[in-house]
Each structure stands twice: as C-alpha cells, then as structure tokens.
Amino acid sequence: MTTTAPLAVTMGEPAGIGGELSLKAWSKRRQGDRPFF
DSSP states (O other), rough: OOOOOOOOOBOTTTOBBBHHHHHHHHHHHHHHHOOOO
C-alpha cells in the first residue's frame, strides 16, 4: 500500500514568493529528482 503525504501551500509573502511559484516549481519537477524543499 502506498500512501502520500498531504501538500500544504500558503499564500506566501506579499512582496515575495507566493503559491503560484511553488506550484510552478512542483509542476516542473522530474521523476527521480531530489525534493526541492
């Protein structure tokens, strides 16, 4: 049985990195890459 952990994304810093950049980075990951965080 394979279980996955939930992923939580916050709104981010108003003048910094927000959820849209985190989601973009997540979508660009490749199979076998190291986790980005």
